[in-house]
Amino acid sequence: MLLSQALDARSDLTDLNRQHPDLAARFVQLRDQLDQPAGTFDSADGSEDIDALAARQDRAVRDRHRLARDFAQILADIRALAGFDSFALPPTPGELLAEADQGPIVVFNVSRYRSDALLLTQSGITHVELPQLTVAALTEQVDAFHRALRTATSGPDKTERRQAQAVMAQVLQWLWDAAGPVLDALGHHRQSSADADWPRVWWAPGGLLGLLPLHAAGYHTDPVDDPGRRTVMDRVISSYTPTVRALRHARQHASVPDKPAQGLVVAMPTTPGLPDQGCLPHVSSEVSKLHQHLPKLTLLLEPDSSDDGALVSSAHTPTKDNVLDHLPSCSIAHFACHGASHPTDPSKSWLLLHDHASDPLTVASLAQVRLDQAELAYLSACRTAAIDTADLIDEAIHLTSAFQLAGFPHVVGTLWEIDDQIAVTIADAFYTHLCTPTGALDTSRAAWALHQAVREVRDGHDLPGRLDRTHIPFLWAAYLHAGA
Known part of the structure; x- marks a missing residue:
């Protein structure tokens, strides 16, 4: 239901904008307001009494219901127009x-x-x-x-x-x-x-x-x-794909690239606040491989914890705001970091960036992003396609589906913790297979490229002596392709 509502709210507005710009603007305004996370209602400093907190909760709920009613009304008004009777309706x-x-x-x-x-x-x-x-x-x-x-x-x-x-x-x-x-x-x-x-x-x-x-x-x-x-x-x-409609949505956003891929690489070799700084010793090797495959890339790199930070530009620190600022202009987004699945609310599953403790990049954070250039998101992180709570097992809301819903036609995610060194091997093989005979990156080959990369790792093609990994599925079976 959550996916269906979100997909309805992201319908093509081209014709409506051209013929009825005022209605289109109102529709977008209501859609974006509904897209915003509802937030929490805890008293920030503990000073707000229970009655005041309850009143604020009631107002938020009433506002949400009002927005939903206004959104339903604007949809009815649009569908009453000639030629727009199926606007934002489910496909036949x-x-x-x-x-x-x-x-x-x-x-x-x-x-x-x-x-x-x-x-x-x-x-x-x-x-x-x-x-x-x-x-x-x-x-x-x-x-x-x-x-x-x-x-x-x-x-x-x-x-x-x-x-x-x-x-x-x-x-x-x-x-x-x-x-x-x-x-x-x-x-x-x-x-x-x-x-x-x-x-x-x-x-x-x-x-x-x-x-x-x-x-x-x-x-x-x-x-x-x-x-x-x-x-x-x-x-x-x-x-x-979580649903057939979600696959349809992904394909509607898929396009043939008309220019070299613009990459965004978010790399966290260490993560503040984690035990042992959440050290991922092979992230630097992964970044090096990506420089070979993505000639045009923006790198957001976590500064060395031993540095004082003076030489590191805050604009290139992997924070939530910096990532959200760069996503709309990139065609390929690659995250090499830790990930986590929220135990009770899938929309709060997150990627652990520099500011994960104060302002995490959650599934809900992606709702506000409009991605016209997006082609591929590669989540080289743990548990980006996992849901852990039995009561929420039918919710297909996790980081992988969120990136797909936000506008990336192709997403690579993982079902469980991945080996840091194997992650480098699979990423390198993936981008190698993504490359066409002419040397261009073709993101429409993403499913095939991941398929080839995982089979090669399973069969030990990357190591002398063909180390047999068929008995060790946790090393290679976590990787999956979602989308078009």
């Missing part, structure tokens, strides 16, 4: 099905009655019953996966870490058995050749299923040269 079923012209969209429905995958294809809507994907089984597997993930990444004992990695691999095999019939139904039985155009699939998992990496489901220990290898990433290129 036919318009939704049109989004399957680039590849099928798979929407999962998991319930205690039965579970199915709805398949939106060019030929229409069909479904596949998934009897193994029960609520009880899914809950058990999600719990096992995330307990194993915690042990695999931070367990004190090497044997325990290996056992946890094996559990994660087993969950990915179960996920293939439970959801793999979808690929069979779509006709994806074998691996495409290296030089072929690989088929694409868009996943809309929803609920608990969104806590597992559908794109990494499979038996990754199958022989590499087996053309029928039972893994999703060896058969299709995966992308995610």
Whole structure:
């Protein structure tokens, strides 16, 4: 519902601006006021009494309701005009099905009655019953996966870490058995050749299923040269979307770049206020790689904590305000930093920048940004596509979907904590594959580029001796592509 309301409020205003500028201006004014975060109502210094605080809360709620009523009225006035009867209305079923012209969209429905995958294809809507994907089984597997993930990444004992990695691999095999019939139904039985155009699939998992990496489901220990290898990433290129409408919104914002990419790189090798300064020792290497791939970039770099800051311009410090100032003019935004998922309010999930303690860059912060140049957001940070609270599991509001909603047609995010050194390898491979034979960066290749980068890391192509990482999914399976 939150996504739908936000998408309605971002409809194309070109025709309305041209024919009825006053109505368009009023619509934008109300839309932007509704876009603003509601904020909190705690007394800043504790001096405000309970009655005054309650009165202020009541006024804020009444104001919000008034804005919603005014917004509904302006929509009614616009739709009463000739030629604007469908302004900001949800797309028709036919318009939704049109989004399957680039590849099928798979929407999962998991319930205690039965579970199915709805398949939106060019030929229409069909479904596949998934009897193994029960609520009880899914809950058990999600719990096992995330307990194993915690042990695999931070367990004190090497044997325990290996056992946890094996559990994660087993969950990915179960996920293939439970959801793999979808690929069979779509006709994806074998691996495409290296030089072929690989088929694409868009996943809309929803609920608990969104806590597992559908794109990494499979038996990754199958022989590499087996053309029928039972893994999703060896058969299709995966992308995610919270809803079909959100995918439609992303594609409407996608455009063919007519000039070299303008990059914004936000790098936090250290983070004030975190234990050990939240040290990410390989961020400098990641920035160095980005300088090679993005010839035109603006770098916001956290100053060395040992410096007094005198030599560092505040305009190039990675603060929330500096980031929001630069985002509208950049086509590629790359964040190399820590990220966090808010435990009770997904709209408060945030990227940890220089001023995260006083003015965090949250999901809600992006609502006010209008991004006409945006093409790609790469969130090389932990947990940017994660929601941790069971009561909020159906809310597809996290940093990855927020960047997509704000106007980035392509977003790279992560489902859990990522390895700092592996992050450099995947980012380097991603931008390498994003490059066309002529040397230009083509962001429309983002899903394919991430797909290639992750497969290469999984198969150990970046290291001598081809280190086998198929048994260590936490190193590579967190990365996902969302959007067009």
